[in-house]
Amino acid sequence: MAISARQNPSSDARLFKLCPFWSSRNGLLSSNHSEANVQRSSKTVSSVARSLLPPRRRLRLDPSSYLYFPYEPGKQVRSAVLLKNTSKSHVAFKFQTTAPKSCYMRPPGGILAPGESLIATVFKFVEQPENNEKLSDQKHRVKFKIMSLKVKEGVDYVPELFDEQKDLVAVERILRVVFIDPERQTPALEKLKRQLAEADAAVEARKKPPAEVGPRVVAEGLVIDEWKERREKYLARQQVQAVDSV
DSSP states (O other): OOOOOOOOHHHHHHHHHHOHHHHHHHHHHHHHHHHHHHHHHHHHHHHHHHHHSOOOOSEEEESSSEEEEEOOTTSEEEEEEEEEEOSSSEEEEEEEESOTTTEEEESSEEEEOTTOEEEEEEEEEOOOOOTTOOHHHHHTTOEEEEEEEEEOTTOOOOTHHHHHTGGGOEEEEEEEEEEEOTTSOOHHHHHHHHHHHHHHHHHHHHHSOOOOOSOOHHHHHHHHHHHHHHHHHHHHHHHHHHHHHO
């Protein structure tokens, strides 16, 4: 007698009615599995997206793309750039240039606290134009790179910080040189003069000795002398009163 392998559908339905937990459990496991796959895929997509995005800048620069120099061939001229720490941590910065023999920065690097800013001065020697050389060729030859590095509070600045932590160094900007006519009044020239004046004032302020805090030694000496004088007068009165009472 042949035994049929087919099952009665009604018996399956009856079984699920008796054990509804099986069906709900299977559905819950499948939903959890799908949610885990979605979360895993979203994390992968977000990590890829973060790798494609440019690094978040720690410094705000003004000007942000160019360094303006007065065009005076055969002379050393100056430019200026404002650096402001817009992050919530201390940031070290460092300048680099493609022409270290004819350019230098003051300061060449340093550390800025959160919200702190300074105006850096850039010095450059303007070479005489060669035969058939255009001004545009000369100005695009030199570039300046500003790098940043997150540091802990209290760390002293040394250039070796950027060599020791190369993987954490971020390139903030690459600034190009633009020459302007020093005899022609333009907004760029006026802004440059204003920034250079502020930079010079900051340098002079750093040269002055710090203001004295607290009382001076001379004042303390005067206070002690006055106290001695009062004590002597008090003792003299005590002696007079003692004589009178006798």
